Amino acid sequence: MPNSNLRQLLTDEVRDLYHAEKQLIKALPKMAKAATSDELRQAFESHLEETERQVERLENVFEALGEPVKAKRCPGMEGIVEEGSELMGDDFDGAVLDAGLIAGAQRVEHYEIAAYGSIMAWAKTLGLDEVITLLEPTLEEEKAADEKLSMIAERSINQEAANGATEMDDESAGRRGGSRGRSNGRSTNSRSNGRSARSSGRSNGRKVR
Numbered sequence: 001m002p003n004s005n006l007r008q009l010l011t012d013e014v015r016d017l018y019h020a021e022k023q024l025i026k027a028l029p030k031m032a033k034a035a036t037s038d039e040l041r042q043a044f045e046s047h048l049e050e051t052e053r054q055v056e057r058l059e060n061v062f063e064a065l066g067e068p069v070k071a072k073r074c075p076g077m078e079g080i081v082e083e084g085s086e087l088m089g090d091d092f093d094g095a096v097l098d099a100g101l102i103a104g105a106q107r108v109e110h111y112e113i114a115a116y117g118s119i120m121a122w123a124k125t126l127g128l129d130e131v132i133t134l135l136e137p138t139l140e141e142e143k144a145a146d147e148k149l150s151m152i153a154e155r156s157i158n159q160e161a162a163n164g165a166t167e168m169d170d171e172s173a174g175r176r177g178g179s180r181g182r183s184n185g186r187s188t189n190s191r192s193n194g195r196s197a198r199s200s201g202r203s204n205g206r207k208v209r
């Protein structure tokens with residue numbers, strides 16, 4: 001039977017987001033572990049803490065709506081998370097991997113910003129003030145997380161990723177003299193996640209394609 005009830009649609013979307021946020025609670029620790037930049041890792045870890053609170057807020061929204069706490073499968077977030085897993089399985093490392101992780105995380109944030117934005121617009125139309133009050137801090141957190149990721153990427157990681165590529169170009173073009181002393185700028189990476197070893201030796205271990 002067709003359902004023309006906006007409140008029901010809103011409830012469905014809340015269930016969808018509840019499933020989406022729960023998926024992120026599992027995905028964010030993996031992204032934090034894969035990140036080679038300390039700043040990026042910390043950004044993922046602090047967003048994990050926020051996400052845990054966001055799940056609680058959604059449970060409060062169910063209560064405000066007088067609905068049972070129930071998730072509805074969110075294939076949209078499953079797809080974004082799956083793409084992130086694929087990236088982590090690819091052969092990227094260092095700043096390039098970090099740049100890819102940021103791109104994936106920003107897809108997540110944009111998806112959530114759109115979903116929370118729609119829910120809040122409907123809540124406003126329906127006069128569901130409590131829902132708006134509950135979800136306003138979440139929407140702000142998602143926007144702030146997105147901006148922080150842009151800032152991290154633009155301030156350091158994108159350039160470091162590009163420098164790595166430039167360095168590789170220099171090598172494949174042969175020795176030009178005078179340009180051998182460049183470092184790839186990732187000397188602070190001392191974490192033993194199995195990736196850092198590869199980027200520490202300048203002349204061996206680098207794949208030349």
Ligand SMILES: [Fe+2]
Nearest residue numbers: 021051054112
């Ligand atoms: Fe979230």
